[in-house]
Amino acid sequence: MFQAALRYGIQQATTVEVLEEGTTGTVGEHIERLLKGTEDPHIVGQIRRALGDPNCVIEVRSGEDVQTATPDMPLRELLPQSAQQVEITVSQAHAGG
Amino acid sequence: MNAGPTVRRIHRERDAAIAAAHYQRLMRGPMARALDANRRRPVAATAAHHGQTAREQAVAARRATRLEPCFPITVADLFGLTAGQDALVTEGSLHTGANGPAVGEGARVLCWRGSKRSMVPQGRLDTLLRAHLQSHLPSLLQWSAEEVGQPCDLDQLSGFKPAVAASAIDTFVHERLIPCLEQVAGCVLNEQVAQADPEDDTGDVPGMPLPTWESRFAFLSDRWLSLVPFAGSPGNRDTLVIDGQMMLVLDALPANMAVSRYDNQLRLALRESISGVSGPSARTAIYRIGGYAVHRTPRGRYFVSQYQPPYVIEALDGRLFYFGGAEVGIEVNGLKASAVVHSQSARVLHPYPHMFVYGGGFICMPRPQEYFAELSKRPLEEALLLHLEGARLTLCAGYLPQSAGVHPIEGTGRPVLHKAEVKRRRLPVYRYNKGRDHVASHA
Numbered sequence: 001m002f003q004a005a006l007r008y009g010i011q012q013a014t015t016v017e018v019l020e021e022g023t024t025g026t027v028g029e030h031i032e033r034l035l036k037g038t039e040d041p042h043i044v045g046q047i048r049r050a051l052g053d054p055n056c057v058i059e060v061r062s063g064e065d066v067q068t069a070t071p072d073m074p075l076r077e078l079l080p081q082s083a084q085q086v087e088i089t090v091s092q093a094h095a096g097g
Numbered sequence: 098m099n100a101g102p103t104v105r106r107i108h109r110e111r112d113a114a115i116a117a118a119h120y121q122r123l124m125r126g127p128m129a130r131a132l133d134a135n136r137r138r139p140v141a142a143t144a145a146h147h148g149q150t151a152r153e154q155a156v157a158a159r160r161a162t163r164l165e166p167c168f169p170i171t172v173a174d175l176f177g178l179t180a181g182q183d184a185l186v187t188e189g190s191l192h193t194g195a196n197g198p199a200v201g202e203g204a205r206v207l208c209w210r211g212s213k214r215s216m217v218p219q220g221r222l223d224t225l226l227r228a229h230l231q232s233h234l235p236s237l238l239q240w241s242a243e244e245v246g247q248p249c250d251l252d253q254l255s256g257f258k259p260a261v262a263a264s265a266i267d268t269f270v271h272e273r274l275i276p277c278l279e280q281v282a283g284c285v286l287n288e289q290v291a292q293a294d295p296e297d298d299t300g301d302v303p304g305m306p307l308p309t310w311e312s313r314f315a316f317l318s319d320r321w322l323s324l325v326p327f328a329g330s331p332g333n334r335d336t337l338v339i340d341g342q343m344m345l346v347l348d349a350l351p352a353n354m355a356v357s358r359y360d361n362q363l364r365l366a367l368r369e370s371i372s373g374v375s376g377p378s379a380r381t382a383i384y385r386i387g388g389y390a391v392h393r394t395p396r397g398r399y400f401v402s403q404y405q406p407p408y409v410i411e412a413l414d415g416r417l418f419y420f421g422g423a424e425v426g427i428e429v430n431g432l433k434a435s436a437v438v439h440s441q442s443a444r445v446l447h448p449y450p451h452m453f454v455y456g457g458g459f460i461c462m463p464r465p466q467e468y469f470a471e472l473s474k475r476p477l478e479e480a481l482l483l484h485l486e487g488a489r490l491t492l493c494a495g496y497l498p499q500s501a502g503v504h505p506i507e508g509t510g511r512p513v514l515h516k517a518e519v520k521r522r523r524l525p526v527y528r529y530n531k532g533r534d535h536v537a538s539h540a
Contacts, residue, residue: 010281010486057494059525066406066525068494080523094487096453096495096504097461 003085006034008047014038028071047090055093169236172359175229184316185216192216208338252394255457259430263397277478282387308362309515321355323348365512402426403485408493410529418511425488434480435473443488452504460488494527
């Protein structure tokens with residue numbers, strides 16, 4: 001089994017157990033699957049709004065390993081070989097000056 | 098107009114006095130105390146020390162006459178050039194040698210302009226380079242402290258005077274902030290391995306980014322040669338034969354020019370990674386969990402910080418700029434979110450050249466009033482962590498609003514990494530100032 005989590009910034013949205021085969025597919029597809037398992041509609045709305053902004057940031061973490069992603073990237077390719085868990089963090093765009 | 102001998106003497110004496118004062122200041126710094134005692138002797142005494150190599154004496158002499166920090170190592174030592182040897186690098190392996198018959202297993206025979214010479218294998222170049230850096234780490238630490246600036250003492254950072262008693266802030270930290278950190282960081286999967294102690298980074302030579310050099314080149318007879326395998330007729334071009342395989346000389350330079358180029362690449366690659374986030378901020382932490390830390394300075398100032406591990410920012414032209422780890426922090430100098438979290442509160446707690454970091458290490462975060470109004474409604478601990486996360490993401494993934502001028506990423510002096518090196522080290526790549534159209538094409 002593979003543990004998958006979704007976060008919005010520092011807020012936890014959901015954590016689910018998925019089969020390892022379930023890590024095939026794109027990052028966007030995984031986010032959608034995790035959103036369906038999220039009970040808090042407020043966080044769901046925030047994540048969907050953030051994903052609508054092209055400057056939003058998606059970070060895929062597995063232990064110490066962190067990679068950035070876009071929704072169309074295959075999730076499996078972003079993870080280390082030995083990964084047993086994945087945490088996808090969606091963050092709104094942040095302006096710098 | 099040429100100055101006369103008296104003016105020149107006055108200039109020499111003035112420069113020597115400035116250099117001596119600079120040297121004394123460095124020797125009083127915290128970094129200097131960690132250095133080898135040999136390197137803390139006065140310059141004259143050090144240079145006269147018979148146990149020193151010619152290179153160390155040259156460094157000492159240059160330090161006495163120059164204010165610019167002197168890079169303490171040279172690839173000339175690594176390649177054996179200072180010992181009068183020739184060097185050959187092919188497929189990432191280093192061979193060195195001089196005129197004479199081939200000896201030992203793995204030795205390669207070169208034929209260059211009619212003369213044969215044997216080259217003895219020394220090992221993988223990246224392994225040798227890392228060992229070379231490790232052996233010079235104290236000197237590199239000192240150089241880094243001079244080049245990047247002394248690490249910040251948190252007590253020396255500018256800030257507003259706390260509006261409440263220190264004991265009230267202390268109570269807030271222990272009763273509300275730390276439990277909140279436990280809750281937020283506790284949600285992170287595998288929190289035990291989420292962050293390495295930044296203090297450990299200082300000696301982590303294997304983790305340093307190394308420059309990417311050509312796959313085949315040689316130093317022969319005081320010339321540097323860039324090589325490519327060749328099978329046709331070379332015409333007027335120079336060739337070098339290695340074990341019967343002809344190499345075409347694509348480019349040639351005087352050896353000292355090539356050494357300077359490699360030294361400069363190495364200097365840029367190491368500049369940030371050595372200093373990292375070491376220093377007093379790493380020693381004042383009273384609590385750490387995940388990537389978060391709470392600091393209490395000797396003078397009773399509190400900071401909450403979040404560590405951003407090394408990352409890469411991709412510029413518009415596709416170049417990949419390496420940024421070392423950063424400890425982003427906010428001083429807790431009040432008990433109301435509106436007083437503590439504002440446009441000038443998030444900062445990097447150590448010297449950190451970056452497009453969005455300005456004086457005092459503050460991170461420029463242009464936000465509408467609604468953003469701060471929303472934060473001020475939240476409990477202080479939540480507001481702190483939300484703003485901290487925003488600051489971290491601004492640092493590594495901040496975009497430039499259309500109203501802002503473009504800050505040149507080249508101005509940060511950050512080293513550029515090859516794509517293969519970024520992939521090998523599995524560094525996260527954030528995009529800098531990509532237009533909306535460009536990002537949309539990825540989605």
